[in-house]
Amino acid sequence: MNTTYKINEIFFSLQGEGFQQGREVVFIRLAGCNLRCSWCDTNHNDFWPMTVKEIIEDISKYNCKSVIITGGEPASYDITALLQALKDNGYWIAIETNGTFDLTQWHQLLDYISISPKGNIRNSKASEVRVVNSNITADFLKEIESRIDADHYFISPLDNKGEMNIKESLELVGQMKKISSNHWALSLQIHKLAGIQ
Template sequence: MRISEIFLSLQGEGIYQGKACTFIRLAGCNLSCTWCDTRYACSKGEEMTTEQVLERVSAEDCSLVCITGGEPLLQQDQIIPLLKALWDRGYTVGIETNGTIDFSASEEYASICMDVKCPSSGEASDLSLLDRIRITDSVKFVVKDQQDCAYAESVIRGHPIKGTIFFSPVFGSEYSTLASFVLARHLPVTFQMQLHKIIGVK
């Protein structure tokens, strides 16, 4: 599989925010979001075997693993053996995906965080995948402005979502305006800043 990087940090967002986590960032993406903060992960990356990745993860001595990208599910056939191996070894695994690829094959071994693309991203997710979100999964809307918030609200109202729903402001946007939208509309979401950016870690 093509790996951009493997590193230990604090999980900056989602249901495991604040916890130490080993990140496996896969290379390659099928989208080009305007505010993407990991464009370097779209490059070719390093070919690594499942065994090599497991060795690197083991060296970090951390029980929580996040598989991200890029878009990791572009290599879903290759990461399934990795997911199973991590599961068998007792790791808690989460996958961050842009909501354009069916994640069914990965659900047995990992929780899913589906990033629903809002208008400011310039991209779109497959909203039919929201039907697959379980109570142990989550959905994230990266919002930059009120147009994004209004779009996210329409998705939330139109699709019963079983998992936790996050509003994650684009770094540097007007946070108070976005928070006011959530409060005024009584949205069933968790408003969550990107912790890793606030404290200045990778």
């Protein structure tokens, strides 16, 4: 319980995207990422240290037993102590990751794995895949689905300072219907449309 993590923010909200859209969750955002995507809106430099005990105490003020560990890139840290404490306290645990770190060691502790693949993918299984439409092609999505076996596949419009390429993303969904046996769907970030965190 003394292991310390770099916390960027902890807050209660609704999951805004993907298959768990609308679910009440507590977000635990760890600071720092191994990548630097041009569209990234995460502040990588703001953080404060919190022990596992402090994190568990902090999130217990919310009447919510679901957490999403996000970032930054949470899998760039050894999150075993945090996951074990959350599991011991009865939480449903999801992780949002860019897929560049092997998650196998945590499969037993994670209830839901959401991969937004970027860089060198090191995972072949996920609950869901969410691909940001940063001028991607249907061929790229075919490549992703050949490398990651997921229960759900989503295309997320790119948010370029409030401008989202929703129309282009819908066209991509249509293209995937023709060439893929997997069901690719549009994932809108409803928290941004609703103006909530």
